[in-house]
Each structure stands twice: as structure tokens, then as C-alpha cells.
Amino acid sequence: MEAKNKIARLLNNLREKNPLVHHITNYVTVNDCANITLAIGGAPVMADDINEVRDMVTLASALVINIGTLNSRTVESMLVAGQRANELGIPVILDPVGAGATPYRTDIARIVMENVKLAVIRGNLSEIKTLYGVNTLTKGVDSSEDISAKSDALIEAKNLAKSFARKLNTVIAITGAVDIITDGERMFTVENGHKIMSKITGTGCMCTSLIGSFLGVSEDYALAALAGIAAMGISGEIAYESLSSLEGTGTLKCRIIDTIYNLNEDTIMKRGRINEE
Amino acid sequence: MEAKNKIARLLNNLREKNPLVHHITNYVTVNDCANITLAIGGAPVMADDINEVRDMVTLASALVINIGTLNSRTVESMLVAGQRANELGIPVILDPVGAGATPYRTDIARIVMENVKLAVIRGNLSEIKTLYGVNTLTKGVDSSEDISAKSDALIEAKNLAKSFARKLNTVIAITGAVDIITDGERMFTVENGHKIMSKITGTGCMCTSLIGSFLGVSEDYALAALAGIAAMGISGEIAYESLSSLEGTGTLKCRIIDTIYNLNEDTIMKRGRINEE
Amino acid sequence: MEAKNKIARLLNNLREKNPLVHHITNYVTVNDCANITLAIGGAPVMADDINEVRDMVTLASALVINIGTLNSRTVESMLVAGQRANELGIPVILDPVGAGATPYRTDIARIVMENVKLAVIRGNLSEIKTLYGVNTLTKGVDSSEDISAKSDALIEAKNLAKSFARKLNTVIAITGAVDIITDGERMFTVENGHKIMSKITGTGCMCTSLIGSFLGVSEDYALAALAGIAAMGISGEIAYESLSSLEGTGTLKCRIIDTIYNLNEDTIMKRGRINEE
Numbered sequence: 001m002e003a004k005n006k007i008a009r010l011l012n013n014l015r016e017k018n019p020l021v022h023h024i025t026n027y028v029t030v031n032d033c034a035n036i037t038l039a040i041g042g043a044p045v046m047a048d049d050i051n052e053v054r055d056m057v058t059l060a061s062a063l064v065i066n067i068g069t070l071n072s073r074t075v076e077s078m079l080v081a082g083q084r085a086n087e088l089g090i091p092v093i094l095d096p097v098g099a100g101a102t103p104y105r106t107d108i109a110r111i112v113m114e115n116v117k118l119a120v121i122r123g124n125l126s127e128i129k130t131l132y133g134v135n136t137l138t139k140g141v142d143s144s145e146d147i148s149a150k151s152d153a154l155i156e157a158k159n160l161a162k163s164f165a166r167k168l169n170t171v172i173a174i175t176g177a178v179d180i181i182t183d184g185e186r187m188f189t190v191e192n193g194h195k196i197m198s199k200i201t202g203t204g205c206m207c208t209s210l211i212g213s214f215l216g217v218s219e220d221y222a223l224a225a226l227a228g229i230a231a232m233g234i235s236g237e238i239a240y241e242s243l244s245s246l247e248g249t250g251t252l253k254c255r256i257i258d259t260i261y262n263l264n265e266d267t268i269m270k271r272g273r274i275n276e277e
Numbered sequence: 278m279e280a281k282n283k284i285a286r287l288l289n290n291l292r293e294k295n296p297l298v299h300h301i302t303n304y305v306t307v308n309d310c311a312n313i314t315l316a317i318g319g320a321p322v323m324a325d326d327i328n329e330v331r332d333m334v335t336l337a338s339a340l341v342i343n344i345g346t347l348n349s350r351t352v353e354s355m356l357v358a359g360q361r362a363n364e365l366g367i368p369v370i371l372d373p374v375g376a377g378a379t380p381y382r383t384d385i386a387r388i389v390m391e392n393v394k395l396a397v398i399r400g401n402l403s404e405i406k407t408l409y410g411v412n413t414l415t416k417g418v419d420s421s422e423d424i425s426a427k428s429d430a431l432i433e434a435k436n437l438a439k440s441f442a443r444k445l446n447t448v449i450a451i452t453g454a455v456d457i458i459t460d461g462e463r464m465f466t467v468e469n470g471h472k473i474m475s476k477i478t479g480t481g482c483m484c485t486s487l488i489g490s491f492l493g494v495s496e497d498y499a500l501a502a503l504a505g506i507a508a509m510g511i512s513g514e515i516a517y518e519s520l521s522s523l524e525g526t527g528t529l530k531c532r533i534i535d536t537i538y539n540l541n542e543d544t545i546m547k548r549g550r551i552n553e554e
Numbered sequence: 555m556e557a558k559n560k561i562a563r564l565l566n567n568l569r570e571k572n573p574l575v576h577h578i579t580n581y582v583t584v585n586d587c588a589n590i591t592l593a594i595g596g597a598p599v600m601a602d603d604i605n606e607v608r609d610m611v612t613l614a615s616a617l618v619i620n621i622g623t624l625n626s627r628t629v630e631s632m633l634v635a636g637q638r639a640n641e642l643g644i645p646v647i648l649d650p651v652g653a654g655a656t657p658y659r660t661d662i663a664r665i666v667m668e669n670v671k672l673a674v675i676r677g678n679l680s681e682i683k684t685l686y687g688v689n690t691l692t693k694g695v696d697s698s699e700d701i702s703a704k705s706d707a708l709i710e711a712k713n714l715a716k717s718f719a720r721k722l723n724t725v726i727a728i729t730g731a732v733d734i735i736t737d738g739e740r741m742f743t744v745e746n747g748h749k750i751m752s753k754i755t756g757t758g759c760m761c762t763s764l765i766g767s768f769l770g771v772s773e774d775y776a777l778a779a780l781a782g783i784a785a786m787g788i789s790g791e792i793a794y795e796s797l798s799s800l801e802g803t804g805t806l807k808c809r810i811i812d813t814i815y816n817l818n819e820d821t822i823m824k825r826g827r828i829n830e831e
Contacts, residue, residue, distance in 0.1 A: 028585055034479075035530070055379035056379050104603065242523065253589070256527065311582055323622075329659060333655065333656050
């Protein structure tokens, strides 16, 4: 079965099962993450206190760890919840927001990576390079590098992702102009999306929440990552195309959530620009 | 005078007096709570630091305590602010978000309930059952149960609400497909709203903020709760009806706030589906 | 060159250079601040942990300190980041949200003001009066006073702003029905905007973020403040004019961000109501 068909089937599962997706995340994009999780069919719960994260994650089908506005209080909760999720076989996704920008951020991302078995790591190229130990530059929380189709940088990034995925036995997802998803064996690329998406805060975080939602109904973690990333890209480009000349990034954010809410098999089949090597 | 007329009159009062509504609330839906408070005519202030909550609540006409993303730092502030509000006769509303999901959340909701005299408690059926001490299941922060019109569950929920309201001498408001509001004597039900509202995060929190705003101008706490719940339900259904086939939950949230902003006596009289027993 | 031409040129610079704007801000309006910073052409980063703020601000072109939901943890970060910014010559803007409402808030705003060299302070009249030491009343986080065109209050406010700016050797910006911007020598007023903007939370915070973005590309701090304030006012009135009779403050917020995203030289030249004395 083609990847797009599998994604469509997974979306139907997700909408039927409404998996609880526990987020320990940042206070910048948390509302958008909750709303996009609901829009795709998941049930988000945001809880970060050390006194309840063990109990909360026990109820969940997936755990999202996002270090966007990390602080010492929530970092401890991330580790406790992540380890409990591991004990219970609940998949965990890490979004290492801004890794590479400051030593603290890099350290925390690495500590999470070393102490929690991760199903997926999703980041931009700078963040993933940083975690892998390659020198790079993160501009605040945005990547300083990007990958275009058919470039040498793309080949290099694929190799890095594959090698990282094998080393950690996890799925590595690098999002950018071209998205790369690999479990170390299979290699997928997605060419959906539009560059205007980088002009909204949280498109990366929302993408991670979508993957978290798909993880809640899929044992194939690479497929879950692919589904989340394709859903985000497809919705982003539909939302962009819907904008009138007077509309801009304020409206765009609403439309992305609208489009995720209305996403269906037809749209995925028609729009998806997915390659599997 | 009919309930709907009283609500319309209260709305006019609210828009004239712009009461300050102090919120100690979660970081997921806080922006929406502030905006809906402004849209209905209140003046929101969000402040949770122990060093200022006593002073802030002193300026306020109502206090909203919402445990959506509770942590030990803010719990202390909730108690201090709540007790200060009690001393000054300022009405306090509790939103026990997710009570029942984790022991910590349940404990904190109970501690607030036992240490602060509450004007209103608003929650979904699972949350209210949990606080009342009945076994139930809370799925994350969403109710695992719901009430439909004319069902046995509705009769049972009404009895529970009435008994709880009498025991605590407070107003109990249970929101769901049918909303129940009672002060232990009067019993109101509201049948406005649409199920799509549960696909946006924070419709419950926003409803609590609306009630908080009405509490700022009403000594009849049951009426304030009824007004907030009816306003939310009416706006939700108008917002839903306004959606085109390409729009979804992203646009819906904006439209709910739009509709609250434009809400007037005519709409309440025409749309309100309120019963008093 | 006329002020409006200078603003237009600065906007072009901003869109070319995408300066990193480090925010230590509140959790109520943080998402809107990030999105409006992106919309005007800046690159926002929100980071408040004491372990990383020194490193993060080092990468930035401007620092925004906003005390909207201050707490002891973030206050320390504000001081550390602010002092590091001073060492590096990175401009710092303070938004003293709610100064005057509680003693704690007033104290913290003063402590920041005394320990960090500020490029700009932007607040409403109550907040600025409080910081200057004049008796006033802050209603929650909103001004209890406002200034209309050609009033005595306007003359008084201008004098206060000028005197404060000279005393502190900073730019003072008071926003209201008429906005006042002065570095103690030059005095600008802006008469753009619409009163409906006060019915959305965060228009003040977003204005501060716009100024922060312009500070990232301008050594003339008064011009940066003027540019941010004019951009906000112009966008607010365009957004307001675009509303249909069924739309309200929910849609308005999206449209303000849309309009900032689409803002260009023509709109500034045509719409700007700026006076320089």
C-alpha cells in the first residue's frame, strides 16, 4: 500500500479513537498545539507539574515533550513523565526547540534524549544537527540553514538523519523546505508546505503535536511522523492559497487549523507530495 | 420577569460597569479567557504571583480560579487570593479543570473548595462528580460522560447538582450537551451550544470567565452562572452556523469571541433555550 | 526627511535584516507578541530561564521586558538579561504592564528601570505616571485615564513625558487615544488607531514588540518607538474598518496581524497621522 493510503487510513483511526496526547510544552504556542491536536482528532492534555505528570501520562496514548520555554521546574517533569511513558510503552516525541541557540537548551535536549527512549525527534536542521553533535548555528529558535529540493544539502541531511536514527534507534524528522523522515531504514521526503508558514510562530510545535496525535494510534512511528508532517504541509499550503490579498499571517493560523479539521483522504491523496526511497 | 430578560439586563449592566475580573488561571487558554472577558464587557487581569494576588483581588469585582495547569506556586496564590476575596465579599468561581484525571488535581480542587467560600463551581459532569465524591472517570481534562436532553442521566445529574449546591451553599453549574445550573433551590437548564465547541480548547474556561464577568455585576450568583452559560452556548451555535464548508475550528474560535462581542438583548431573547423548574 | 519616510525606510530595513528580538514576557499575550514580531519582519525568541537568558540575549538585536505576569523567577531573568544587553549595547524596551495596580508590580517596574539602562519605556498614562512617581490609578492592567486630542491632559502628559525622558535619558512612549513619543528633545504624537483596540488583550504588548523589532535595526530609539506605535495604530484602524457587522474582536486580532504583515510604505504615507513639534 502506498504511503498516502496508509496516512489516510491512520487519519481515520485517529478520528475514531481520539487518543489522549499528554503535552509538556512551552507557553508560547501551547494553545495552538491543543487546538491542532483537537482538529486532527486527538484529545490534548497539558500538564507539567511534577506532582501529576506520572499519573497523567499513564492515561495517555502519546507524550509530547517540547522545550520551547524550558525551565528547571518543567525539565524535571519531562524526565519523570518520559521515563514513566517508557515503562508503559507509550511513545514519546521530542521537539528540541532552539537546541543550539544556548548551551542550556542544548544540554537539556541532550539530557532528555539520553534519559528517555524516544519514538520520534522532530526539529529543524539546526536543531537536529546540534543534537547529533555537528557544528551549526541556531538563530533563536529558527534554523539558520535550510534544505531545498535536489540540493547537496538535502543529500547530506538525509545521510545525517539516517545515521542519527540508527544510532538512537528512533525516527528522525527534519522539517524545512523539504521534510526528511527516516527510521534508519526507510527514507521519506515530503515537499508540501509553503515558506509563509515560517512567518507564524509554532508551525513546528504544531507539527510535533500532529505527530504526537498519530503516534497515539500507530505502532509504525515513521509512518506517524510522516502523517503528521504531511498533514501540516498540506494544510499550510491550502491555507496559504485561501488568503486574499488583504489577509496575512493572522488569518493564516486560523485557516491552518481549519484545514486540519477538514482534512480527509481525498485531500491527502490529491495533495500529498511524498517520496519513499 | 423571565430569566432571559434578566440575563439581557445583566448584560447591559456588565457593559456599563466593566467590572475587573481577576483570573488565576492556566497558560493554555489564558489569552482566550482575557479576550472573551473583554468581549462581554469585563476588564480582565491575570496575576498569579503570591506577592501581588492579595492586592490585585482587592481591586476586583470577581475572582476566577482555574486549575487547568496548576502547580505548587500558583496553588498557594489561589488560596491567598480566594480567602482575601471572601473577606471582602468578592464572589469567587472555581473551574476544577481535569479534577478526577489525577489525584493531585482532585486534591487541589478539593483544597480550594474547602478553604475558599465559592459563589459558583463550573465544570463538566466528570469534574463535578469527582468533587462531590462520586466515582467517575475524567479523560485528561474532558468529561468521559455527557448528558443528553430527557435522559435518565440528566435527572441524575440534576439531583447530584442540587444536593451538592445545598451541601456547599454554592451554585453548581454542570456544562455539557444540556447545561445544569442550580443554587439548591432554583434549577435552570440551557440547551444552547453545539457539539463542535468541544473541538476547541478552552470553551469551558471561557464559559467560566463569562460567569466571572457576570458575577462582577450580580448578587444573584445563579443568574450570573446562567447568563455566562447561555451567552457561551448562544455564541457557540451562532459561530458554528456562520462557518463555510472550508472553515473549521480555527475560525470558529474567532467567531465565538466576535459573537460574544456583538451579543445583545435581541439575540438572547430569540436564541436562548432556557428552562426553569 | 519627513518622519513617515523614515518609518517606511526603517520598515524596509527590518524586513531585510530580520533582527532577533529576545522577549521576557507574560504568558497571556506571548503568542500574539511572537506572531506580530514575525509579521513586521523580526525574529522573536521567548526565553526566560535564568540559565539561558544571558546567552540568548547575546544573540539578539533587541530585548523586550514585559512584566504582564511577573513572578520572582522571571524578574531575576529580566535583570540578568537586561544588564547583559547593556554591556553589549543591545537596546532594551520595558513594558511596565499594570504598574500602579499593585505595589509589587510598581516595585518591580522601578527595579528594572533602576538596574537596566532602557532605550524605551512604553506604557499607558497610568503606568508611566506611576513610574515617574505621580499619583494615579491603574485599573488592573488598564489605564484609568486617557488623553484626547487638543486637551489639557495632552499638554500635561507631554510635559511629563519630556521631563521623564530627560531625567532617565531614555525614550518615553505613552500610548492612548493620542500617542506621545519623546526623547526629551523631539516630541512626536500619533493619532492613528481606534478605541476598539482596547477590547483586545495585548494591543499594548504587541505595540511594545513592534517597537522592539524596530529597535533591532535603528540607533534612533525615538524613531523606532514612533515606527512601532504608528504601525500598530495604522493596522488597528485598517483592521477595524475591515470588520463586517457580524465580526468583532476575535476577527479583529487576526486582522491586525494580517495588516502588519501587509504593511508597506504606501500605507504608512497615506494613513500615518504623525506630528512632530
